[in-house]
Amino acid sequence: MNRYPHILLSLAITIMAGCKGQNDYDASGTFETEETIISAEASGTLQAFSVEEGQNLKKGTQVGYIDTIQLSLRKKQLESQIEATLSQLPDREAQLAALQTQLKTATRERNRMRNLVEADAATRKQLDDAEAQVDLVKDQIKALRSSLSVSTTSIRRQTSPLEVQIEQINDQIAKSRIVNPVTGTVLSTYAEPKEVTGVGKPLYKIADLSSLILRAYVTGDQLPAIRLGQQVTVLTDEKGGEYRKHSGSVVWISDKAEFTPKTIQTKDERANLVYAVKIRVKNDGYLKIGMYGEVKLKQ
Template sequence: MKKVLPIILVLVVVAAVFAWSRFQEPASNDNILTLFGNIDIREAQLTFNASEHVNKILVEEGEQVTAGQLLASLHQELFQSRVAQEEAQVEARRQQMIKLQAGSRPEEIDKARAELEAARARAEAAHDTWQRLQTLAAKKLASREEVELARSNAHASQAQVAAARAALRLLQAGPRKEDIATAKADLKAAEAALRVAHKNLANTELRAPANGIIRTRILEPGDMASPLKPALTLAFANPVWVRAYLPESLLGRVKPGMAASIISDSYPQKKYQGWVGYISPTAEFTPKNVETPELRTRLVYQVRIFACNPQDELRLGMPATVEIDLQAPTTAIPDCK
């Protein structure tokens, strides 16, 4: 009996190792390759692109959402005020540019003409006064100081005429091209600032980037949000795939685009259409805990078998069985609708 016991133990160990190796190897025959894996999907940590307190969270965990749907919002009062301020700046710049482009009004030109005529009249009067005082000074009836003062007034009056004439010419010529260009540039800058204000206001709303399911509500109303702090976790509805591992010995028989059937434990009587969408270009060690050194050093290649999931029945982490017809030609991606 003592001699038989070690033999029995050896046989049990050999049988266990054989059974484990069979469990690790994908089942296959001449035509059908069977792989075992788990459903995988992509996820995103959704964040606000603004810093402010959360006002509303409009979705619950497990809720299905569509692309563009409003999920949450921040308090918007400060951002709305900034938009109003920039709108006022744009309107002021626009009116300034319109004013310059319109040029001088006829009333302004008429006023300048009248001021020029008045300046000419004052200059003539000053010149006449100077001439009269010069005559009087020759007869010793006016002082030299009075003559000098009259001459200065006459020259000043002539300068005022020149200034009035130049002002009239400026009004008739209208604004300088450089002034109009500056006004246009100021308007563009104000419009750009307004677009930034509108964008900042839009950033207070968090919208779904694609169809999916809300996995986690991380922030709640009253929490402080920022671009570095996720608010929600979204699991994308598409794509959905089975993550499995292919031994090197079968690598040459599986090609991207091959049709596949997927069966889950939750719906064992239902087959989902699928196709081989990705085969890893690099090998990795078998991602499981095993007992023997031989299996621990075995290299495999990750393969993704994408699945049609129109009813959203395949969920993250679900075990799945994949069957690939190795003799079937590669086909176009099926329509999953």
């Protein structure tokens, strides 16, 4: 009968040690990450889409494309309209050729009259008439050039809106290519090939899991002992009741107190108000989103 008190004493010591081990941390919380939802930037049939959950994607990788046939046809139509409009441009050289010929003739006639006047074979009035004819043809050439310039400018301006529309279509065609914008791991997919998608419709969710954020909560008494950039020890559960240790860095401290979340226990369970902190932990492949973690402020 004397052995039972010893058994009860040993059991009590074990329970007390277990309780002490459970509270051997300063804060606790769950792991999270910055998730990015990639949405379609164009409308149409999803001709190709090669994204699977758990797939690692690098930034700049094309993972699919949306049908662009209608956009291409619209672009060809606009290019044809521009070509037709530009065909109305006046032929400057052809229209000026006749006046240039008249100018040469008038210039020769003036020079001939000048020689005749010097030889007293023609009157001064005839020379003045010849020079006036040269000036007249020059004025006609100047006026025609101005008219042709105005006409050319007007026609080219008619093509400007069409060129802008082509640029818009080129942008839409570029956005029809689904290019992964961030390096990370695909968490969820929301579309399948051959489905019809639209602008803003989610396609997949991705996150960088190379490091995770542990959002933990500390009491006001603990707050003075925490600073940005501080190195802390993060503990996660392992088999056999052991802890796996990770090194973390404090990257954010809330400047506002909040009520203790129901799923979170702090070192001082009597405190009603706590402060949220974020601790970045490098992921060795063991950490998962939603996993529970504990923090020891002193390493």
